Amino acid sequence: MRSAIRKGLKLLIILFLALGIMPINAAAQNATAYTYTLSVDGRWMRTQDAYLAGGILLKDIGMQKPEDIFIDKNRIYVADTGGRRIVVMDRTTGSVEFVGEGLLSSPTGVFADGEGRIFVADSGLEKVALFSPDGDVLRWYERPDSPIFGKTTNFKPRKVLTDKGGNLYIVGEGSFDGIIQLGKKGEFLGYFGVNRTNVSLLEVLQDIFFTEEQKAKLFNRIPKTFHNIAIDNKGMIYSITQSIKGDAVKKHNVSGENILFESGNMMDEENFVDIAVGRYGQIYAVSETGLIYEYDSAGSLIFSFGGRAISTERNGLFTVASGIAVDENDFVYVLDRERGMVQVFYPTAFAGMMHRAVDLFEKGEYSESHRIWQEILRLSGISQIAHDGMGKGYFQAGNYEAAAKHFKIAQNRADYSEAYWEIRNLWLQENLGYILIALVLIRLALRLLGYYDRRYGILTPAKGSIKRVLDSKIVADVLYLKNFIRHPIDSFYYVRKDQKGSVLSATIIYFIALLVFIADYLFRGFLFNFHDARDTSYTYIVLLFFVPCALWVAGNYMVSSINEGEGRLKDVYIATAYSFAPFIMFMPVVIALTYVLTLNERFIIDFLTVIIWVWSGILLFIGLKEIHGYEIRDVVKNIFLSVFFMFIAVLAFSIIYMLWDQGAEFVNSILKEVSYRVA
Structure with missing residues (x-):
């Protein structure tokens, strides 16, 4: 009798399982449109049917x-x-x-x-x-x-x-x-x-050159x-x-x-x-x-x-x-x-889990929502919103390291900044004393090293080797960058007189500036970096740097030749390179700061970046004035015409490229037609 009851119970359990499982399979097969969400790298990814x-x-x-x-x-x-x-x-x-x-x-x-x-x-x-x-x-x-x-x-x-x-x-x-x-x-x-309304560059120019009445009549904003x-x-x-x-x-x-x-x-x-x-x-x-x-x-x-x-x-x-x-x-x-x-x-149950997790978090039940987010993450893999939910749960629980990890995966910079601020604050509280002691010890070590060097000359061989390297013409010309920070007018004068700088040193400086440009473009800290090195073409970055430089040098020389400028092509090439002095010397400091500061301190990064580029622009202005022998008014005219040349060059290249592409397509279609008829 008991064995018969057990067999009956087993049959009932199997029947209930079959009834519970089969509708799920049928519903999944009847899904006419897939459900998608965003992955951690911002791409569409298919997920469970919601x-x-x-x-x-x-x-x-x-x-x-x-x-x-x-x-x-x-x-x-x-x-x-x-x-x-x-x-x-x-x-x-x-x-x-x-x-x-x-x-x-x-x-x-x-x-x-x-x-x-x-x-x-x-x-x-x-x-x-x-x-x-x-x-x-x-x-x-x-x-x-x-x-x-x-x-x-x-x-x-x-x-x-x-x-x-x-x-x-x-x-x-x-x-x-x-x-x-x-x-x-x-x-x-x-x-x-x-x-x-978003103001475009064209509308900015319209604001400069047109009155309010003219803009009301001519433009529809x-x-x-x-x-x-x-x-x-x-x-x-x-x-x-x-x-x-x-x-x-x-x-x-x-x-x-x-x-x-x-x-x-x-x-x-x-x-x-x-x-x-x-x-x-x-x-x-x-x-x-x-x-x-x-x-x-x-x-x-x-x-x-x-x-x-x-x-x-x-x-x-x-x-x-x-x-x-x-x-x-x-x-x-x-x-x-x-x-x-x-x-x-x-x-579906998956959508219900997601809604439940969001609701629990907004009600302040962080530990419960955290458990659901873990299950969602297990089901959805690399879902951006699941990692974001995990990060918020960890943050409310005070686990800022784990929160920052998930916020970074979810590309949530705002909340990552808050978690990082807490991490930085705790780290400073725990290590500030050690930092001060280390600074004092380093200071004492340097003074002792100086003392023994003066008395026994322990650094004399190293100083000699360094001096021989620095005294070489090419190294001296590259390091001459620092003089443009302190004495730009005199430095450009020496360049014009061929006493300092050379085409080779300028070329080296261009490549150093390129490396700094790549670092600034791709390798800022997470909070200030919006370019993924994995998806960015280095060829594109190199062209983005060198094409404007080449067009500027060529355009400025041709414009100055027409407008009685004294500078040679070599002078324009070298002066433009040395104008990157603030960028080369100080932008690495800004890049380093992006790993330390939070979004609340972003104004420091933005301010320093603007100062560096404005400083480089001022150096270029001074350089053009010195090498061409221009007055200030002539320099402004020279810069405007050079930029206009760059614009025309890009426009002409675009037209030629389109015509060439259409011509190649036309020739290709003719060849296909001929081969078809011959065959």
Whole structure:
């Protein structure tokens, strides 16, 4: 009897395991679009499936180019733009109702306020409609009559939402001043947030040479308009802006400023169309091509999934996506404008782990979140956000060494700087006494060495060898660099008279400057280094240094020859080399400081770098004045014409390269045609 019971239990266990495992395999096979995240080196990497395509909603009700979707409690609201109505679906019963039929013209945005009232942005009517839960019109919000709003300002609402105080936030078509704010009664409160315009070099020149009136007539400098908005449970406003790479997603504080940690440097898309916020503060954005990005509350990318259905229509892929919404279970609803339906994505256990880890950390439960991050890292390998989460957990636990290690892997320089500051502070507290003792001992050792050298001459042989090396012509000319720091005018005079410097010594100096340039470009400390030596071509760096130098020397000599300059080609070549004296002598100090200082002390690095390059520029200016025998005005003219020559040379090379490339392609196509006909 007992053996029969044991056999029955074994069969039941096997049956339960089979039922528990098989659906997982089937779901993984049904994933139509892979999930990606960022690796530690900033590249896309495939990871565990975070969301799986599930149900399809509202496919058979005939929606025509719907533009917006919103979820409030148990209801789904869709702005059926072409159908001129709002579709309301009950998620429990599946029943569908229509609001605004016969009243709306072109509803492009919909929002429900938690009490069942529905706000609709209608760009066709140029109004915002407020409906009761039963679908009755409560009021219309029309164009504000406030003088501050402006008499000629457009009011074409495309998206709308309200905060807990009942104030309206409206994204208007052509509203360049920001998001329009209206009070409960429709009074104009002002603009919320604004997209800043990046000033290009051309616009800087325009500011110099044109008046304000001329710029207003000739140039169109207006910021990008917001495309969509969302609000979270805390009342924070989020926005989407198209055609702004790295800054498309914004999280606004009460004054409208963007507070996302990754602002300006986010992994995003230029064609994002909608944004939504999850229960843990995670941010979802969808592009017109159906790519769905999920960020944490600070703006770091967690997942990317979805995509465009190119050849066939498949669940999980979209023809043209137009809206996104998230419910209380982290189910993601994406609106397909062309197919007129809503697709639902269900989070997997892996996504749940990620959300749980983020939530625990933000609640201050660092040890618990740390355990989940370890498991996520085991599953996802080299995920950037997993290492970042590990680093934050270690930092809060006071393990700054481990935190810095993970922050460095995750390329999180801001938090690495904080961890490094703590490490440096502790190290100084523990070792400052030893450092002072070591300095005193070194000082005493040097004095003793000097004493015994004066009395017994123990360093005389070494001094003799060093003197013989320093007295050689080539070494002396290279070391003559230091004189340009103290006496630049006299030093350039001696160069002009062939008493100091040579083509060979100048060539050596150029190569020394190249080594310093490579070190500055690739080997600064982690906090101040944004170039990966593994992915950088040394040929590119060498050309980046030598091509401008060569163009400058050639251009300056030719310009000076035309403008009665006294300097020879050799003089320009040597003077330019010696102008690198501050760069060669002091930039290594700056590079060393990048391994010691934190981001809070970045101004020191920036200040010293600017001083070094300005100093080198001043030396070059003095050198041109001395070797050409110019007045100050002539030197300025000479420099301007030399730079113009460099620009023309680069432009001419680009044109020749393009023509040569096209000519080679033309000849290649003719040869292929001839060989084909002969064959």
